[in-house]
Amino acid sequence: MFGTAAVVALFSALSVRDTSIMQYALNLEHIELAFYNQGLEKYDAQAFADAGYEAWVRGRFVQIRDHEVAHVTFLTEQLGCDAPVVCNYTYPYTDLQSWVSLSQTLEHVGAAAYMGASRFVDDKDVLAASVSISHIEARQAGWVNSAVMKQEPWDGDFETPLYFSGAWSLAVGFIESCPESNPALPVDSFPALNVSNSAPPMGSNITVSYAGQGNITTPTYMAWYHDMNTTFTSIDEHGVTTVPDYLRGTVFAGVVRNETETTNDSTMLSGLTIFKFPFSSYAIVGA
Ligand SMILES: *[C@@H]1O[C@H](CO)[C@@H](O)[C@H](O)[C@H]1NC(C)=O
Ligand SMILES: *[C@@H]1O[C@H](CO)[C@@H](O)[C@H](O)[C@H]1NC(C)=O
Ligand SMILES: *[C@@H]1O[C@H](CO)[C@@H](O)[C@H](O)[C@H]1NC(C)=O
Ligand SMILES: *[C@@H]1O[C@H](CO)[C@@H](O)[C@H](O)[C@H]1NC(C)=O
Ligand SMILES: *[C@@H]1O[C@H](CO)[C@@H](O)[C@H](O)[C@H]1NC(C)=O
Numbered sequence: 001m002f003g004t005a006a007v008v009a010l011f012s013a014l015s016v017r018d019t020s021i022m023q024y025a026l027n028l029e030h031i032e033l034a035f036y037n038q039g040l041e042k043y044d045a046q047a048f049a050d051a052g053y054e055a056w057v058r059g060r061f062v063q064i065r066d067h068e069v070a071h072v073t074f075l076t077e078q079l080g081c082d083a084p085v086v087c088n089y090t091y092p093y094t095d096l097q098s099w100v101s102l103s104q105t106l107e108h109v110g111a112a113a114y115m116g117a118s119r120f121v122d123d124k125d126v127l128a129a130s131v132s133i134s135h136i137e138a139r140q141a142g143w144v145n146s147a148v149m150k151q152e153p154w155d156g157d158f159e160t161p162l163y164f165s166g167a168w169s170l171a172v173g174f175i176e177s178c179p180e181s182n183p184a185l186p187v188d189s190f191p192a193l194n195v196s197n198s199a200p201p202m203g204s205n206i207t208v209s210y211a212g213q214g215n216i217t218t219p220t221y222m223a224w225y226h227d228m229n230t231t232f233t234s235i236d237e238h239g240v241t242t243v244p245d246y247l248r249g250t251v252f253a254g255v256v257r258n259e260t261e262t263t264n265d266s267t268m269l270s271g272l273t274i275f276k277f278p279f280s281s282y283a284i285v286g287a
């Protein structure tokens, strides 16, 4: 897709901010690629068959891994000597099923991260590349969730962007250690969010907690990122907040100090978490 000429042109055009954004993207791609390499090494065709997956499923995951190789190569070439190198990673899957589910999460967060970053990109060629990669990651997330996991292929009429620190908070837990020479990223670190129910019914109350919560004396809110929309619910003095009753599919959420800011992560108080609200096809079978 990008010939040698485009690579050279893009590279010479990178602003400081675009360099930083591409370093952030490459870090996320490294996390994905290492995840697929590790899983595909661990789970052979027989393991997929034993777990009840049809034979073509593993082949598609190999294709996804090859896409990640291409993304890593592309970004590494663009960044040249500014490219961050591979870190050591740890992934919380325990069997093939949870590996598949984690793959869906990684693809979804990857797509959302590219989408959120696009707002801050200076160069149109970098933007075009970012949109292109975002699309393929969203397709991959949709394929895993629907074809493999038999759930909804999309979440609504708009995709949800995640900004730098929010997306990073969902990925940073996979990193064990990085070489100190890797460049600093355009992210702030936030304490992990603990929720009393990781699969709450809509409209129910949940309790949220995070390190430093007791020190915050101003009102705080749970920001629910869905579609191109953010819904805020207030958090009471006991950490209780009410899950909105109209969420669908994958929704990202975290604690913020401002119920109006929706276009960047400047008001975050905690890292994000992911909630899933699966929904069926509306089509009536046989209609
Ligand atoms: C990765 O882990 C290995 C083994 O623990 C260690 O030797 C190496 O320095 C680590 N690499 C990075 C990039 O942290
Ligand atoms: C998470 O919150 C629950 C209650 O909401 C609490 O019981 C648990 O100890 C908390 N876990 C951590 C790691 O903070
Ligand atoms: C949730 O908590 C609020 C008070 O914070 C209460 O008014 C409401 O009834 C609770 N809802 C449920 C479903 O428990
Ligand atoms: C709360 O604030 C105090 C004073 O600034 C600080 O020493 C403490 O570490 C903070 N606690 C947490 C959990 O952040
Ligand atoms: C965001 O969601 C709320 C609640 O459903 C709705 O009232 C509002 O119109 C939505 N805004 C946009 C821009 O979609």
Ligand SMILES: *[C@@H]1O[C@H](CO)[C@@H](O)[C@H](O)[C@H]1NC(C)=O
Pocket (backbone or CB within 6 Å): 257, 258, 259, 260, 261
């Ligand atoms: C919330 O953020 C908006 C936009 O950044 C800002 O205009 C507003 O003053 C902030 N409100 C509070 C209470 O900080």
Ligand SMILES: *[C@@H]1O[C@H](CO)[C@@H](O)[C@H](O)[C@H]1NC(C)=O
Pocket (backbone or CB within 6 Å): 261, 262, 263, 264, 265, 266
């Ligand atoms: C976040 O957005 C607000 C306006 O909505 C803006 O004032 C502020 O500078 C932005 N912060 C960052 C870090 O981009």
